[in-house]
Amino acid sequence: MTEQITLLAKLAAIDTRLDELHDELGDLPQEVKALEMIVKDKTQTVLATEEKLKELRHLQSNADVSKAQIGDKEARLTEQQFQVKNNREFDAITKEIEHLKEERATLDDRLRTAHVTEENLAATLESQQADLAEAKERLSDKEQELAELTGEHNTELRKFIEMRLRVIADLDDTMEAEYERIRTFHREAAVAIRRDSCSGCFSAIPSQRIMEMKYSKDRMFTCENCGRILVTEDLADSVEEMVEEGNI
Helix, strand or coil, rough: HHHHHHHHHHHHHHHHHHHHHHHHHHHHHHHHHHHHHHHHHHHHHHHHHHHHHHHHHHHHHHHHHHHHHHHHHHHHHHHHHHCCCHHHHHHHHHHHHHHHHHHHHHHHHHHHHHHHHHHHHHHHHHHHHHHHHHHHHHHHHEEEEEECHHHHHHHHHHHHHHHHHHHHHHCCCCHHHHHHHCCCCCCCCEEEECEEEECCCEEEEHHHHHHHHHHHHCCCCCCCCCEEEEECHHHHHHHHHHHHHCCC
């Protein structure tokens, strides 16, 4: 049983390091995912504005062509006015010229509106592109930070996971089940007695119980207040040193 208590102490020390490693990543993975969504949304916004500008410039280009065609037609009709043989033909041509002038005026209004809209869209696009560039830069920084931390983290993580597997392979199934049960309530399931107190909840441990632990190494002792598994201070310190050095 003595070895089993030692194994429990080792398991607790290893789990402490694994918990710390998981804590080191913190919210970084979630921050990266959130920034990825922001970049995606901003990219879609930029693409939508670019498409509007493209359509607007296509309209302007077609309008310019239409204006040129109207101008040519108006010039031809003006020449024909002086070649007509009667008032009816003159009036028909005049009416057609007036219609062309109205059409050209409408196109001019559309082009003026389109020009203002184009300027506004161009300014909006510039602002959107700047926002997108800033979001991409923040994402890149976070991705690099996560990659650097994950690289170091994974090496340590693999090391302690392998150590944990070795300890569990030798640990009694019942002891392991009890340890895991306690871990559902307390992050540290096995703790040391320090200054005659449980280092998990800081409740005082009776001197008689401490003496029993020293001389009854075949028993598992738990804190009467928090229920954590108790190990002696010297065992805890010895195990922590072994874990840090990787001698498990």
